[in-house]
Amino acid sequence: MKKILVDYTKCTGCRQCETACSAAHYEGETNPQKSRIRIFLDEAHDTFHPVISGPFTNAECTSKNVVNIGGTEYDECTVCRASCPGRPWFWEPETNIALKCDFCGDPPDPQCVAICAHGALQLIDDLGLGRARSQAKKKTAG
Amino acid sequence: MNSWPGKLLRVDLTKGTWAVEDIDPELARAYIGGRGLGTKILCDEIDPQVDPLSPENKLIFMTGPLTGTGAPASARYMVITKSPLTGAIASSNSGGYFPAELRYAGFNAIIFEGKSKEPVSLYIKNGEVELRPTKHLWGKTTHETEDIIKGEIEDPWEAQETRIACIGPAGEKLGRIACIINDKHRAAGRSGVGAVMGSKKLKAVVVRGTQGIQAADFDLFKKSVRSAMQKLGSGPVTSEGLPAYGTAILVNIINECGILPTNNFQQGMFDRAGKISGESIAENILTRNKGCFACSIACARMTTIEDEKYKGHGEGPEYETVELMGADCGIDDLAPITKANYLCNEYGMDTISAACTVATAMELYEKGYIPADDAGMDLSFGNGEALVKLIEQMGVRKGLGKVAADGAYVLADTYGHPELFMGVKKQEIPAYDPRGVQGMGLTYATSNRGACHVRGYTIANEVLGVHEKLDPLITEGKAATVKVFQDLTALVDSSGLCLFVTLTPGFGFGDMQAMLKGATGFTYTVQEVTEASERIWNLERIFNLKAGFTKADDTLPKRLLEEPLPEGGPKGQVCRLDEMLPEYYELRGWDAEGVPTKEKLDKLGLS
Numbered sequence: 001m002k003k004i005l006v007d008y009t010k011c012t013g014c015r016q017c018e019t020a021c022s023a024a025h026y027e028g029e030t031n032p033q034k035s036r037i038r039i040f041l042d043e044a045h046d047t048f049h050p051v052i053s054g055p056f057t058n059a060e061c062t063s064k065n066v067v068n069i070g071g072t073e074y075d076e077c078t079v080c081r082a083s084c085p086g087r088p089w090f091w092e093p094e095t096n097i098a099l100k101c102d103f104c105g106d107p108p109d110p111q112c113v114a115i116c117a118h119g120a121l122q123l124i125d126d127l128g129l130g131r132a133r134s135q136a137k138k139k140t141a142g
Numbered sequence: 143m144n145s146w147p148g149k150l151l152r153v154d155l156t157k158g159t160w161a162v163e164d165i166d167p168e169l170a171r172a173y174i175g176g177r178g179l180g181t182k183i184l185c186d187e188i189d190p191q192v193d194p195l196s197p198e199n200k201l202i203f204m205t206g207p208l209t210g211t212g213a214p215a216s217a218r219y220m221v222i223t224k225s226p227l228t229g230a231i232a233s234s235n236s237g238g239y240f241p242a243e244l245r246y247a248g249f250n251a252i253i254f255e256g257k258s259k260e261p262v263s264l265y266i267k268n269g270e271v272e273l274r275p276t277k278h279l280w281g282k283t284t285h286e287t288e289d290i291i292k293g294e295i296e297d298p299w300e301a302q303e304t305r306i307a308c309i310g311p312a313g314e315k316l317g318r319i320a321c322i323i324n325d326k327h328r329a330a331g332r333s334g335v336g337a338v339m340g341s342k343k344l345k346a347v348v349v350r351g352t353q354g355i356q357a358a359d360f361d362l363f364k365k366s367v368r369s370a371m372q373k374l375g376s377g378p379v380t381s382e383g384l385p386a387y388g389t390a391i392l393v394n395i396i397n398e399c400g401i402l403p404t405n406n407f408q409q410g411m412f413d414r415a416g417k418i419s420g421e422s423i424a425e426n427i428l429t430r431n432k433g434c435f436a437c438s439i440a441c442a443r444m445t446t447i448e449d450e451k452y453k454g455h456g457e458g459p460e461y462e463t464v465e466l467m468g469a470d471c472g473i474d475d476l477a478p479i480t481k482a483n484y485l486c487n488e489y490g491m492d493t494i495s496a497a498c499t500v501a502t503a504m505e506l507y508e509k510g511y512i513p514a515d516d517a518g519m520d521l522s523f524g525n526g527e528a529l530v531k532l533i534e535q536m537g538v539r540k541g542l543g544k545v546a547a548d549g550a551y552v553l554a555d556t557y558g559h560p561e562l563f564m565g566v567k568k569q570e571i572p573a574y575d576p577r578g579v580q581g582m583g584l585t586y587a588t589s590n591r592g593a594c595h596v597r598g599y600t601i602a603n604e605v606l607g608v609h610e611k612l613d614p615l616i617t618e619g620k621a622a623t624v625k626v627f628q629d630l631t632a633l634v635d636s637s638g639l640c641l642f643v644t645l646t647p648g649f650g651f652g653d654m655q656a657m658l659k660g661a662t663g664f665t666y667t668v669q670e671v672t673e674a675s676e677r678i679w680n681l682e683r684i685f686n687l688k689a690g691f692t693k694a695d696d697t698l699p700k701r702l703l704e705e706p707l708p709e710g711g712p713k714g715q716v717c718r719l720d721e722m723l724p725e726y727y728e729l730r731g732w733d734a735e736g737v738p739t740k741e742k743l744d745k746l747g748l749s
Contacts, residue, residue: 012440014433015239019212028360029143030212031246033352041302046430046444088299093352117375117438118385 001126002108004101006050009070011120013048015039017112024104024111031093036101037112037121038089040078047072050120052101052112053090054081061086145356146170146207146662148250151271153264155342156197156256160271165250171664172747174671175250176206177233178636178678180222183253184231185681190688194226194334195316195341197257203244203307203347204251206638207662210242210435211355213367214374215640217241217435224689225333226341227318227495227549228567228592231685232333235596235635236307237434238325240349243305247351254342263291263308263346268353279345283488284310284323287346300350308346309336310490315539316340317547319495319570323487327442327457328434331492333569333591334549358663366656370649374438377646379608384441384642385431387420389461392573394419396465399605399614400710401578403571404469405523406501407564407699410575410707412469418476423464427476432457439642445480452481452530459483459493462595465573466497471504471529478526482533489537495549498570500532502550502562503542511557517542564699567592567691577702578712579604579614584624584722587696590682596641598627608645617718621726630654633675651675677746680730680738684748693736696723 018035026034040049061084064076083090083098090099104110113121147170153160165179173179180202192198202222209216219241225232244252248269261280265272279287287308295301307324313336320336321329330336357363374380383391396402397415404412416422427447433440446455459467459480467479482500486493506512507521518541519528535543546553550570554563564571569592576583581600589597600623604614612623627644633654634641643649651672659666686695697703698717706714727734731742743749 012431012433014435014437014440016212016436016438019210019436022354023212023357023360023364026354028357028363029354030210030357031352031354033246034354046432088297115371117371118440 002103003124003126004052004110004113005122005124006052007120007122008047008049010118011039011048011050012118013039013041016115016117017050017121020111020115033093034099036090036099042074042078045072049078051079052081053083053099054101055083056098056100057082057084060084143354143356144245144248144250145358146175146250149248150251150253151249151266152253152255153273154255155258155262155344158258158262158273160273170207172674173678174206174633174636174658174674176204176209176218176220176636176638177222177235177632178674180204180220180251181231181233181678181681181685184222184224185685188224190224190685191690192224194224194229194338197342199224199338199341201254201335201338201342201344202251205241205245206636207658209638210245211357211363211638211661212436213639213657213661214371215434215437215439215643216638217437218635218638218640219244219330220635221322221330221335223335223338225335225591226316226337227334228569229689230567230592230691231590231682232335233591233635234321234330234332234335235641236322236324236328236330237437237640238305238328239435240305240307240324240328241638242435243303243349243351245351245355246353247349248353252347254344257341258343261343261345263348264344265348267350276345280314281311284308284490285326285488288326291346291348304348304350306346306348308490309339310488310537312489312491312537312547313337313340315547317491317536317539318552319492319499319547319549320490321492323490327487329487329492332494332594336490357661359660362656363660366653366660370643370653370657371438373646373649373653374643377608379606379645380439380642384439384645387424388431388441388443390420390423390443390459390464392420392461393465394421395605396574399578400707400712401575402465402469403564403573403575405472406470406505406562407571407575407701408505409709410578410712411710414474415469417474418464418468418479420461422476423459427480434640437640441642447477447480449477452477454481454484456484456487458487462573463493463497466494466501467529470497470501470573472523473526473529474524475526478530482529485530485533485537491533491537494572495570496533496536498564499536499546499550499553500529502554502564503532503546504528505562506554506557506559511559512542561700564701565593566698567695569593571699574601575702575707576698576717577707577715578710580617580717580722581612581614581620581623583698583702583717583719584620584726585627587698587719587723588624588628588726590679590686597631598624599631599641599644600624600627602627602645606645608647615712615715617721621722621729624722624726625729628679629672629675632678633671636674636678673746677748680742680746680748683738687737696736
């Protein structure tokens with residue numbers, strides 16, 4: 001199993017992942033609104049948050065928490081991956097179908113990871129979160 | 143779905159009406175898009191003699207075939223109009239997210255005509271157009287304008303995805319160095335395009351779209367984009383220098399070459415350059431690197447100033463800004479420089495022209511040409527407080543800013559010393575002293591929009607050695623270098639890419655041809671796009687000739703032609719423009735007066 005590890009501290013907000021994702025899934029159509037990855041700007045903190053669409057949910061969740069990342073607090077919606085009815089950003093414009101990341105390529109070679117020039121996105125083996133992090137660290141160090 | 147050439151939106155501000163038109167594919171093919179196609183439309187539709195601030199002038203927003211496609215650095219659009227600063231053609235380029243969103247909203251270009259009675263803003267959402275009265279935004283800074291507009295959008299997601307280009311108070315008050323700001327920090331900066339927007343009472347353009355852009359030949363497009371990205375990812379400037387320190391990495395490099403304009407171009411070295419360098423920015427005020435749309439370089443710097451007196455947060459300073467507000471004003475403190483940069487963005491003023499205007503004011507003041515009463519402050523070189531104060535006054539046209547808001551030429555001329563204006567065709571010279579880098583002298587003198595570094599950035603070869611290393615002090619062969627850089631730039635500016643792609647070794651007309659062919663489906667050859675780039679340059683030249691410019695305007699300030707640099711590597715040098723200009727005209731296929739020959743025009747299809 002592969003996973004995409006997101007390191008938001010490296011994201012520069014260029015949104016090239018959005019263009020690569022949509023072009024790869026729609027035969028050359030560049031359209032961020034059809035991308036399965038979107039970048040959120042936190043203007044107050046100058047941070048960019050890549051969010052990859054995850055599992056479909058039938059309903060919007062009812063217990064939104066505040067998430068603390070690196071000492072900064074975020075609305076949970078900003079970092080949640082779910083494609084839920086409360087989140088229009090992963091809904092295909094013409095059809096309103098919820099889009100979901102499919103780890104494109106065989107073997108997996110997600111186009112967003114391939115195009116990211118700053119290492120904000122990395123394809124890693126899914127070994128459980130803790131081990132995945134240390135593996136990524138090793139990779140960066142090496 | 144939007145493909146190229148697609149649709150343009152024509153807005154008549156006098157009547158408050160608009161129409162959607164198809165862009166002529168033949169014109170699009172011949173003039174590429176962006177700067178080229180915008181210039182063609184302007185030349186066809188206005189009299190070059192028109193008063194730039196009258197309703198007869200038109201303001202054109204033009205994207206290129208690669209804008210928003212995901213090609214490397216495909217973030218750019220062009221604003222084309224007749225400049226109120228120079229009286230020549232104006233084409234100002236900007237990146238960020240706005241240009242791509244304009245295409246997703248369904249239009250590749252907008253032409254603004256006439257003049258509204260009341261302040262209005264144009265709203266576009268997926269092809270739906272609305273011209274709204276926005277009196278409540280008039281008088282607001284660019285940041286306030288963006289915050290208010292986004293605050294009026296109910297859905298927070300829609301608000302984030304809505305992109306805005308607007309003017310600040312400087313543009314409203316018709317300051318001839320006013321710019322158009324998009325995404326809060328990116329500027330279509332030069333030649334006073336913001337004043338033209340202000341003269342039309344157009345405050346903001348608000349776009350949002352979910353329509354995609356279709357590549358005509360996706361396989362070719364993908365292949366050519368990958369190849370260009372690989373080059374970008376391996377070039378030392380685009381993969382190391384710019385990402386690490388932003389454009390301000392140049393401060394130390396240019397200072398070492400002895401061509402760092404200091405105290406209004408009186409010297410070419412600044413002993414405290416290290417304090418205003420990219421390295422110093424990274425160490426002291428940087429909060430984040432930022433990229434424009436689809437750009438791997440991410441040269442933009444988000445910064446914060448903690449110093450209570452200059453407290454602020456925003457983007458910049460970039461090289462030209464930090465150099466001209468710094469060394470050229472004799473200032474070595476990043477806090478007031480950065481604050482002045484933020485203020486320029488908020489008021490909507492070009493930082494290059496604004497900084498040069500302050501430097502000119504300082505020299506006029508030190509030489510006693512501006513009376514103390516008029517100055518109202520100590521305008522000595524090195525005074526950071528004065529820099530911030532004068533920029534504030536220029537933004538709202540108060541105090542000395544009443545005159546200075548119109549740029550350095552008007553200021554120097556008003557106080558009787560136009561020779562202290564460091565510019566060409568009334569536009570201020572950017573941050574490279576051409577006495578120690580001869581090709582840049584020719585670039586400045588012949589640039590169609592007045593002094594400009596991004597119309598033929600020969601620094602790439604004369605200093606950085608990107609494609610080949612040239613001796614900056616010789617004039618031999620520079621005419622040819624300048625011509626190639628000017629032409630390639632015209633092509634890149636027309637495509638929708640950022641000029642920084644050309645700072646990549648081996649990047650050239652071939653890469654552009656492949657990406658353009660893939661995106662548009664036009665069967666472009668390398669020869670065809672090269673010829674198109676020349677056609678664009680010549681058309682701009684023809685516009686200027688019709689507007690009244692002559693060979694006499696292809697020159698530099700007396701200081702740079704006659705007063706030798708006092709120190710550093712190029713000590714004793716002046717810019718030997720006369721050794722390059724005749725050769726340049728000849729290479730261009732122009733006569734001795736700088737007028738394109740009939741033969742040349744025939745060849746380019748311009749006769």
